[in-house]
Amino acid sequence: MTDGRRRAREETGVIRQNGAVDATPAAGKPLFLLAVMSSEPACQAVHEAAATLDGVRCEAWVGAPSPAFTDAPPPEVDAVLLDLDPDDVGAMTVVQRLRAGPLAAVPVIVAAPATTCAATMRRLFHLGMVDVVLHPLRASDLHGALVRARAAGTGMAGAQERRGRVVAFLKAGGGAGATTLAVQAGCLLAAGDAGTAGEARGVCLLDFDVQAGTAALFLDLDDRVGLADLLDAADRLDGELLRSVMTRHDSGLHVLAAPREVLPLDVVAPEVVDDCLALARCAYDTVLIDLPGAWTAWSHRIVQNADLVVLVMQMGVDGVRRARRHIETMRRHGLDGVALCLVLNRHRRHWGHRAEVREVERALGRPFDCIVPSDFALVREAIDRGVPLHAVRRRSKVESGLRRLLAMIAGAGGMPPHGSVVLQRGGNGLRAINSKAAGQGGDEEWKSRPTRRPYAATPGR
Ligand SMILES: Nc1ncnc2c1ncn2[C@@H]1O[C@H](COP(=O)(O)OP(=O)(O)OP(=O)(O)O)[C@@H](O)[C@H]1O
């Protein structure tokens, strides 16, 4: 065992390693299968199955995969076999992290309890598992799963490249412009007008604002089919069904319309969100999602799985307060590793506006990534006609403001968390505020400056 692998094993919390069986063929690189099993007999069964295959090198550990395992797996792994109960929320979180982390391109087999139902099995496949074997483990099933994993291994790197990016739009208060920006960004991306090459599989916008969604309305699209139909048919959700409930806009953007009626927020099950995202990632290059203003278990799940979260706010004390709340909520719920694009929308230039922007940035503890100017007449006309902005006026300032957002969307998936960018700036108040997030004290530095600060953080709010 290499040092790296030994260190990784120690860090994962896996309690003990079983003896490794090496079925390495005389020539060629063997497939390295890492199995994390719940019991010693299960490890033994895996070794026996692996020994029946040429070119498979197997290591089986007894334990449960921890977040450390999914975030920093041992190097050189070609396939993973996980022994878990898919009805256990924690176990499924591990699978999701695995799909989003460094092992995203590695085939994963799940060993599940015999009682696992068909719907759960489908979910596992939607999440990208190459096979599911049931307990008690049979050599023939494991053999078949390993053959599939080996075959998939060669194609998985390409599949990973084809995995679409998910971009979630959050609004810091009603009317901030999240839907407007999601719709307009979607139209530009779909029309290939955003300098993003290779959007061959297209762009979709999923309106998950179940109580107040207006994406279809903003594009003048028929909203008779949409999210409500998807939720009704959640137990037979597949790629075909997903496409069938979308409506295509002339720009090429596919839209999943929000329900016509106001539905309770808990009408969406987190598992349906998982399936929907997994399918949408397969079917589209870019998946934009308009979220409700309220946090729910399923919106948390969307943010957790997003490659980029776009937080849209307007200038004003209330906008700043709401944006802070979202940023703080993300931090408190362990979502601060998710890349965040902070957008100031409807920005009006006036005397001293730059200083005001800086003031807000200090209050938020990070700079804006994108500032979109206000042009109510233009945006209103685009919405009323259901067209992209450039159909109303070419080269508008609002569209130029959107370019930075489009660039961030195009780069989403491989970006470092934005927090590191903020820290690198250093030498000003931003650094101090970020240190506070790390538990080192805080934003006192800029609060003590004797200038007018309407957006200053107020303790306890
Ligand atoms: N850059 C902009 N300049 C001028 N007006 C804008 C701009 N962006 C959005 N608007 C206007 O703001 C209004 C609210 O926008 P939108 O519906 O997108 O907000 P939201 O964040 O989705 O909030 P909600 O979902 O609560 O309606 C719209 O009527 C739109 O015309």
Ligand SMILES: [Mg+2]
């Ligand atoms: Mg909206």
